[in-house]
Amino acid sequence: MKRVAIALIALLLLGPAIFAKSMPKFIAFHDQGSGLVIHYPANWHRDLLPKAILTIDSFPEKKRPAQYLVPVGGASITISGEQGKPIEDVVKLNALTPQNGYRRQEIELSTAAGEIVATEFRAEPEAFPEGFWVVDVFIANGQTYKAVLFYRGATYKEKFEGIYSQILRTIEFPK
Amino acid sequence: MPLEVWEQNLADVIDDFLKRYKGISGSTPLQRVFTPSAGQYFVKKSQETGVDPSLVLGICKSESSMATNAHINGGPFNIYGDSSHFSHVAGSKTKLKHVLYSDYLAPTDTVFRTLSGYIAANLITTDAVYKRYEGEASWRRNVPMIKEVQKLLTGDPFDVRYQFDETRKKALAKLAEKFQKPLLSLTK
Numbered sequence: 460m461k462r463v464a465i466a467l468i469a470l471l472l473l474g475p476a477i478f479a480k481s482m483p484k485f486i487a488f489h490d491q492g493s494g495l496v497i498h499y500p501a502n503w504h505r506d507l508l509p510k511a512i513l514t515i516d517s518f519p520e521k522k523r524p525a526q527y528l529v530p531v532g533g534a535s536i537t538i539s540g541e542q543g544k545p546i547e548d549v550v551k552l553n554a555l556t557p558q559n560g561y562r563r564q565e566i567e568l569s570t571a572a573g574e575i576v577a578t579e580f581r582a583e584p585e586a587f588p589e590g591f592w593v594v595d596v597f598i599a600n601g602q603t604y605k606a607v608l609f610y611r612g613a614t615y616k617e618k619f620e621g622i623y624s625q626i627l628r629t630i631e632f633p634k
Numbered sequence: 635m636p637l638e639v640w641e642q643n644l645a646d647v648i649d650d651f652l653k654r655y656k657g658i659s660g661s662t663p664l665q666r667v668f669t670p671s672a673g674q675y676f677v678k679k680s681q682e683t684g685v686d687p688s689l690v691l692g693i694c695k696s697e698s699s700m701a702t703n704a705h706i707n708g709g710p711f712n713i714y715g716d717s718s719h720f721s722h723v724a725g726s727k728t729k730l731k732h733v734l735y736s737d738y739l740a741p742t743d744t745v746f747r748t749l750s751g752y753i754a755a756n757l758i759t760t761d762a763v764y765k766r767y768e769g770e771a772s773w774r775r776n777v778p779m780i781k782e783v784q785k786l787l788t789g790d791p792f793d794v795r796y797q798f799d800e801t802r803k804k805a806l807a808k809l810a811e812k813f814q815k816p817l818l819s820l821t822k
Contacts, residue, residue, distance in 0.1 A: 509792075511756045525769030526717045526748065528755065537756045552795050553754055554684025560747075582754075586747040588718070594754055607755050 482625065488513055493540050493602075494633030499626055503536075511539045517610075517619070527587055527611070534610035534619040536626060541596070541603040546578055549596050549605060555580040561594070572599050572632045589613065593623065599632045635681050637674070640798050643806035645673030647787055648687060650813055657702025664694070664701055664713075667738045679742065680796040683750035687796075688789025689760060690714070690745055692780030693767070701738065711735035714745040715768070753795055760784065760791040 483500040490497070490512045499515050506514040516523070518533040529535050541549050555561045561580040568575045577597035584590060593608040608623040610616075637645065652665040652672050668675035676687035691700075697715035698706045706712050712735055735741045749763065757763045760780055765773045781791045788805045798806075 508756055508762055509759045514756070520770070523766075523770075524717075526767055528752070528766055535755065539756050552684065552797065554682065554750055554796075555754065556682075558682050559684070559750055584747055584751055586744055587751055590751070592751065592754055605756070609751070609755055 482621070485625070485629070495538070496631035497538060497626060498629040499536070500622060506535075508537065511537050513538050527590070528609060529590075529611050531589055531611045532615060534608060534615065534622075536609075536623055537605075537607045538626075538630075539605050541605055543601070544603050546596050546598065546603065549603060550578070550580075553594070553605075555594060555596075560584050561592075566595075568595070568597060569628055570599070570630055570632070571628075572630075575599055587611065591616065593620065595627065599630075600634070602632075635678075637677060638798075640803040640806050641677050641681075642674075643803075643810040644687070644787070645671065645677045646813055647806060647809050648673035648676055648691065650809075651691070651783075651786060652700070655700050655702075657699040659702045659704055662700035662702055664738060668742075675742075679746045683746040684753055684796050685746050685749040686784075686789045686794050688784040688787035689749065689763065689780065689794040690742070691787065692760070692783035692789075693745065693764070695783050696776035696779045709734035711738055711741055713738065714741050716741055716744060716748075717769075749794070758793050758795055760794055763794055 483502055485498040486501045488497045488499060488505075489495075493512050495512055497513050499513070500517075503515040503517050504519055506516055506520070508514045514535065514537045516529065516533065516535045518530060522530050522533065524530055544552075550556070555563070557563070560582045562582070564579050566577050566579045568577045575597050577595040580592070580594040580596075582592045584592070587609075589611045591610055591613070595606045597604055597606075606623075606627055608619060610619040649665065649671050652662055655662050664672050676690065679685070679690075680687045693714050694700055698713040701713045704710070708716060716735075748767070752763050752766060757766055761777060764777055764780060767773075768776065783789075784791050788802050788809070790802075
């Protein structure tokens with residue numbers, strides 16, 4: 460019993476330090492158009508996509524394979540504004556449907572703006588070997604946003620989903 | 635899901651486009667291999683995946699001249715240039731590492747699924763999509779060909795998601811009239 464208690468105390472004390480070590484350093488990106496401030500890993504690479512607020516890749520552009528978007532062991536995260544569209548319109552326009560291979564669930568996101576209910580979609584489409592999609596559509600301060608994580612390689616789930624979750628938790632929304 | 639009037643018009647426009655198409659070795663086999671028709675098959679795939687059929691057919695033209703090019707990289711049915719099938723190069727003795735496509739349906743389903751993933755990731759312009767699909771080295775060369783097909787099929791190179799505004803519905807109704815089809819109303 461004593462050993463278990465000691466182990467638990469050690470975990471509580473060391474936990475944040477271990478977490479901090481596994482998480483990369485984050486830097487802030489301030490988007491003038493949307494007013495969002497997004498914190499993302501400093502060693503990731505920014506990419507410019509039309510109609511996206513921020514797109515970041517865990518790998519340099521020269522490592523990108525044709526067709527599959529990211530290399531195995533790589534990830535890409537995109538955050539976009541959806542011009543106040545209702546969530547169901549975003550779902551329809553992006554075909555985030557069971558017929559298209561997406562599983563849907565409601566989740567609570569802890570963000571700088573408080574708890575936000577997001578509609579999350581997950582898929583592992585065969586067209587992308589070892590590919591995993593996580594799409595969150597949510598409304599914050601009256602605006603609709605879509606956040607997307609795409610990564611390849613099941614063994615990278617904890618790493619990339621941890622970083623994605625950290626990015627969503629720390630987004631600063633305009634008042 | 636049943637087709638709306640404007641979707642049926644789009645299906646008819648696609649069928650007419652394929653019927654008239656003359657490629658490297660003549661007419662395209664695509665007008666014959668899909669049921670109930672190529673137009674209806676492509677529109678149904680668009681409903682399912684959210685990808686406009688004009689983009690898919692544009693890629694098909696740029697990669698294989700609508701399946702009329704006899705020397706397609708990755709086998710004769712790799713008509714959308716699926717790079718996972720490039721271990722076989724036409725005319726070379728390279729051993730196959732992957733199962734090649736054996737009909738036109740499987741690569742069509744795959745390209746719709748692939749591009750659907752792109753849309754989820756916010757790649758929604760033709761330039762952005764094709765740059766990722768083809769790779770940095772050669773995407774610029776083919777993009778004008780894709781946009782030409784998109785224009786003929788009333789697609790939008792600035793938003794490749796499957797959608798219809800009033801302008802597109804009217805344009806499709808006008809095109810459908812040319813095929814001497816019964817006049818289709820824009821309302822249900």
